Amino acid sequence: MPNKDLLVVGELNVDLILNKIEGFPKIGTEIIAENMNVTLGSSSAIMAANASAIGINTSFCGIVGKDDFGDFIRKELQKKQVNTDFIEKTTKHQSGVTVVMNYNQDRANVTYCGAMEALTIDKIPWNHLDNFKHFHLSNFFIQKGIRKDIVSIFEKAKSYGVTTSLDLQWDPENKWDFNYKECLPHVDVFMPNEAELLALTKTTTVNNGIEEIMPYANTIVIKMGDKGSMAFHNGETYQALPYANPNYVDSIGAGDSFNAGFIKKYIEKQPIETCLKFGNLTGALNTTAAGGTTAFSGKKNIIEDAIKLFNAEI
Numbered sequence: 658m659p660n661k662d663l664l665v666v667g668e669l670n671v672d673l674i675l676n677k678i679e680g681f682p683k684i685g686t687e688i689i690a691e692n693m694n695v696t697l698g699s700s701s702a703i704m705a706a707n708a709s710a711i712g713i714n715t716s717f718c719g720i721v722g723k724d725d726f727g728d729f730i731r732k733e734l735q736k737k738q739v740n741t742d743f744i745e746k747t748t749k750h751q752s753g754v755t756v757v758m759n760y761n762q763d764r765a766n767v768t769y770c771g772a773m774e775a776l777t778i779d780k781i782p783w784n785h786l787d788n789f790k791h792f793h794l795s796n797f798f799i800q801k802g803i804r805k806d807i808v809s810i811f812e813k814a815k816s817y818g819v820t821t822s823l824d825l826q827w828d829p830e831n832k833w834d835f836n837y838k839e840c841l842p843h844v845d846v847f848m849p850n851e852a853e854l855l856a857l858t859k860t861t862t863v864n865n866g867i868e869e870i871m872p873y874a875n876t877i878v879i880k881m882g883d884k885g886s887m888a889f890h891n892g893e894t895y896q897a898l899p900y901a902n903p904n905y906v907d908s909i910g911a912g913d914s915f916n917a918g919f920i921k922k923y924i925e926k927q928p929i930e931t932c933l934k935f936g937n938l939t940g941a942l943n944t945t946a947a948g949g950t951t952a953f954s955g956k957k958n959i960i961e962d963a964i965k966l967f968n969a970e971i
């Protein structure tokens with residue numbers, strides 16, 4: 658049966674990326690961008706696309722508008738061999754869009770959430786869940802329809818016998834209203850980055866952050882940018898040093914690509930050290946090309962680049 662390893666539940670949007678912009682936009686004026694790209698956006702979709710690119714049979718559950726952007730999103734995922742049968746098209750909302758204004762190393766983003774807010778617990782294909790091995794949910798804070806039921810979603814997923822993971826991502830409102838005490842017991846792998854862990858736990862060091870959530874969590878994985886990653890499991894601490902990066906371009910989507918790599922080895926029931934190391938590899942590979950998916954185009958390229966750049970095997 659195809660596409661039955663990983664189910665990613667999450668938000669979908671296009672990124673409308675403006676490059677080479679003359680100065681900063683001011684209210685009441687107009688400026689020119691010399692270059693524009695429309696690409697598949699959203700961290701959940703990047704994770705799913707790259708998971709599929711490294712050989713995980715992946716399905717996506719999400720919502721798009723019944724519009725051209727919605728069709729584009731589905732087609733881009735299909736090009737990456739992600740199963741889109743569980744992506745609903747709605748006439749009630751338009752597809753989500755993020756306008757990205759690039760200024761050299763920095764960016765200003767404006768997101769219209771649109772259909773992504775309409776994803777709710779009842780849209781998850783529960784009657785197919787026991788065919789999957791792993792359930793991953795990403796970008797909790799911006800999915801209003803998912804937020805209220807997050808505990809039930811993970812509790813229910815576990816009842817179907819799958820393993821589960823959660824990447825909250827950043828809270829744009831900076832309120833960090835996530836019930837970790839009730840939710841994390843049903844999450845096998847909790848995957849924040851360092852800044853997200855500190856913001857969620859209102860602490861200033863990783864150790865204090867871990868201490869706060871450890872009583873409720875199973876495996877905690879912390880992504881630490883060019884410092885690599887750590888994991889905490891059964892009272893043990895694991896650390897994986899980063900791959901030295903000869904070819905850094907940007908880190909858009911690095912955490913999502915890390916998730917894809919980590920989960921691949923996790924599904925294969927490899928030890929935590931192996932999962933961390935492989936996450937570091939796919940995270941590092943992500944940073945060697947523009948945006949979240951460029952470094953993952955074509956199985957042959959991925960394998961060759963991993964050997965050439967990092968002397969490592971995908």
Ligand SMILES: Nc1ncnc2c1ncn2[C@@H]1O[C@H](COP(=O)(O)OP(=O)(O)O)[C@@H](O)[C@H]1O
Nearest residue numbers: 850880881882883885902911912915937940941
């Ligand atoms: N400059 C870099 N060099 C090598 N590896 C990196 C670099 N930036 C990110 N990574 C890898 O990607 C992972 C995820 O990146 P990070 O920026 O921590 O996540 P997020 O995108 O969620 O903020 C890191 O844990 C690391 O393994």
Ligand SMILES: [Mg+2]
Nearest residue numbers: 826850912913
């Ligand atoms: Mg992230």
